[in-house]
Amino acid sequence: MRRSCLPRKGCSPRIVLRSTVGEGKRASETVGGQEGVLRCHPELAGRQPQCGRLSAESQREQSAAGLQNLGAAERLRFTELTAQYRTRFGFPFVLAVRLSDPAAAPRELARRLRCPPAQELRTALGEVKKICHLRLADLLGEQP
Secondary structure, three states: OOHHHOOOOOOOHHHHHHHHHHHHHHHHHHOOHHHHHHHOOOOOOOOHHHHOOOOHHHHHHHHHOOHHHOOHHHHHHHHHHHHHHHHHHOOOOOOOHHHOOOOHHHHHHHHHOOOOHHHHHHHHHHHHHHHHHHHHHHHHOOOO
């Protein structure tokens, strides 16, 4: 990454994100492709929180979206849908839950399961960009 765009005060999240995305595109061409970027993401409402393998940011975001408080039936249904999604597309369901209402994740998961694979790959990568933008804005102390 160019030194001029390293995250710091006064550097726009958009500029940092543009630079980061450029680096990510170059890396994805040489390290397992774009799907590899997606495979690094945790399952929404998955086992990672119980195992202590979820970042603090992901824990906060998933908790605020109500994904940590699903009832048994809701959790089972969500788990089934995420397993179907992973089987169909080969990577976990990614959603910028901070930009969604609590009921959106299950609804969006069911909708996106019906998408063609190429379209879903683009959508999932777009969600990763949204998450990066939000977290960079947090790090820089700016509004997203």
